[in-house]
Amino acid sequence: MRRGRRLSFAACLILAVAAAPAASLAQTVDELYASAVKARQAQHFDEAADLLRRALALKPDNADALVQLGFAELGRNNLPAARDAFSRALSIAPTYRDASFGVAEVEFRSGNMDAALPLAEQVAEVDPANADAAKLVDNIRKAKRAAASKPKPAVTAQAVMKKPHRRPDPVPGLMEEGRRLRQAGRLPEAEKVYRRALR
Known part of the structure; x- marks a missing residue:
């Protein structure tokens, strides 16, 4: 009988200890x-x-x-x-x-x-x-x-005047030269000029 009480007391104690963290x-x-x-x-x-x-x-x-x-x-x-x-x-x-x-x-x-x-x-x-x-x-x-x-960045006159250097497009001039050579009957030379324009 005492053993049964001890076991039930131990079980209650274990349940109480296990429930304590959950309660906290x-x-x-x-x-x-x-x-x-x-x-x-x-x-x-x-x-x-x-x-x-x-x-x-x-x-x-x-x-x-x-x-x-x-x-x-x-x-x-x-x-x-x-x-x-x-x-x-x-x-x-x-x-x-x-x-x-x-x-x-x-x-x-x-x-x-x-x-x-x-x-x-x-x-x-x-x-x-x-x-x-x-x-x-x-x-x-x-x-x-x-x-x-705060000062805004000033645009200098040099920056305004300096534009990126661009080579002129050679194609229109070459096409015109090729057309003149073709009309003059110089077909091999006109062909060379047209090929340069294509490149």
Whole structure:
């Protein structure tokens, strides 16, 4: 009888131990999100992106997780994935300022200053205390000024006047000479001239 109890106790213990890792893997969306934010803030962008994708698999319309995923992808310098995450967040929550800021950052890093500036200015206007938005607006304006003041390559007069040297086409002259020789009855000479024209 004791042996039977020991076996059943051992079986229960084994099942409990086996179930423990599965229970720890079954994290909630909030737990995954919190872990991802910590990982992103510690600049562990790959880990953060993985955790956020797991959270989004459980709750696809989580705008907060999408914004955090966008910033994690920015950290990984994956601009298309960041743009996609921020755009999806804005489709769920159109007034989400952090998502708008993220899109502005993506456009800035992509070199599209004309699209980045109004987005960044809008975020900075709505939230004047947002130092990151103010800094982004400043950086975009500096980049636009630098691009505008960059001298365009000047076309020199020598480059305009110098045209590629082209030999005149000899065929029309040879054809005319061959026609004259043929009319004069000098057929063997005309034939030679025509052959030169063909070459």
